[in-house]
Ligand SMILES: *[C@@H]1O[C@H](CO)[C@@H](O)[C@H](O)[C@H]1NC(C)=O
Ligand SMILES: *[C@@H]1O[C@H](CO)[C@@H](O)[C@H](O)[C@H]1NC(C)=O
């Protein structure tokens with residue numbers, strides 16, 4: 001019984017440490033957990049063994065470049081009535097199918113509406129690479145604009161080729177691809193009648209202090225206070241050599257923490273493990289609660305924090321910044337490439353660097369944005385590299401996104417809701433629904449433990465779909 005309980009807590013914590021690939025710079029701890037999550041969710045991804053190939057343009061904005069690449073997609077026609085709508089799901093910053101658990105409700109709705117369900121893999125992820133290696137120069141076609149143009153070219157070609165010209169299309173996504181979904185309706189209103197955009201961070205932000213600030217609103221007061229106390233203690237310990245030795249031991253570090261940049265990376269990694277656990281706080285696991293339970297199991301909070309970091313780790317932790325940067329500099333295409341790809345997208349377009357300063361959160365108040373911007377330079381060998389935040393927000397409109405028939409859904413316990421849209425706009429053309437749970441909660445499988453606000457949110461999406469499809 002006790003063993004079962006420990007296994008249960010372990011699994012919950014593994015999930016809790018998974019903050020979505022989107023979660024800023026991915027630490028090796030986070031990466032290892034990604035792989036485990038992929039296995040955990042292995043059965044959920046739908047139909048990914050039946051993927052098809054679309055010959056896609058490499059560069060939609062260069063008339064003189066006619067090169068193409070193979071982009072994967074999936075078509076599920078099990079529920080399609082022939083004159084029903086098309087539910088077009090944009091996959092995000094991972095192989096198509098990785099986020100299958102976030103498509104569950106869309107498939108349900110496809111059933112309700114007799115819809116054709118199509119998933120398109122994002123360029124530079126999974127098996128949809130337009131280039132042979134991932135050297136920095138080769139990443140120039142990795143932009144959200146190219147991805148939207150992929151979707152437009154794919155959709156219009158597919159409809160033509162399959163005699164579906166008159167079928168209405170609704171676009172979906174979640175997280176980064178939730179933002180893409182909203183932007184697709186904004187930029188291509190002629191191709192889709194509406195967008196459902198769960199947990200889409202449409203506001204690009206360099207210095208994202210909100211990510212860790214949210215923890216203080218999402219977690220119970222005792223958990224927040226314990227975290228603050230542990231942070232204070234860790235900051236004292238890290239300041240001198242004997243304290244550092246103690247931290248190295250407690251957090252099972254493979255190396256000394258004497259180098260100031262390794263200290264930053266160490267603090268960054270352990271903050272990620274605890275401070276990001278509100279993001280995926282969804283039923284039935286409610287992983288923020290179980291993480292806090294672990295932190296509060298006794299009053300040795302620093303020790304307990306280390307336990308949270310070490311869940312699922314069989315070896316010592318490599319907290320050297322150098323190792324982290326080296327992994328992201330790997331230009332070969334392999335199972336870890338999505339980290340190099342997503343990091344590039346943040347370094348170029350979105351920022352989203354999770355930072356902590358005195359008074360902004362209960363986490364080490366030394367996680368400044370300058371250091372993380374420097375990582376961009378070092379990973380991609382571009383001196384002075386910094387994201388074009390203003391250009392991104394000028395282009396898409398940030399939280400003041402225009403357009404119509406766009407519905408955002410957001411979990412109020414998820415930090416990403418801070419960069420999304422949480423209120424209807426004045427004209428009522430952009431709708432927002434919120435609920436008391438975490439990231440992408442509105443699209444995952446229904447459970448007996450769903451709060452009423454989450455059930456209502458799904459109901460509102462359903463009503464929205466009925467409305468836009470009857471227009
Ligand atoms: C895909 O997997 C499903 C379930 O395992 C199986 O029923 C189906 O035949 C497979 N399809 C192809 C094309 O392999
Ligand atoms: C690109 O392909 C199109 C269609 O095949 C062709 O008409 C056009 O001339 C090509 N452009 C260039 C620059 O090769």
Ligand SMILES: *[C@@H]1O[C@H](CO)[C@@H](O)[C@H](O)[C@H]1NC(C)=O
Pocket residue numbers: 207209357360369370
């Ligand atoms: C980042 O935000 C913190 C807290 O608001 C602020 O003190 C700091 O100056 C900001 N840094 C930059 C570069 O904007």
Ligand SMILES: *[C@@H]1O[C@H](CO)[C@@H](O)[C@H](O)[C@H]1NC(C)=O
Pocket residue numbers: 236237240241242243
């Ligand atoms: C190092 O820091 C610890 C924790 O703050 C403290 O107890 C200890 O006295 C310090 N040692 C030295 C040599 O400053």
Ligand SMILES: *[C@@H]1O[C@H](CO)[C@@H](O)[C@H](O)[C@H]1NC(C)=O
Pocket residue numbers: 220286289
């Ligand atoms: C989370 O824990 C708090 C107290 O520790 C409790 O009040 C709350 O109901 C829990 N939430 C869930 C969803 O289990």
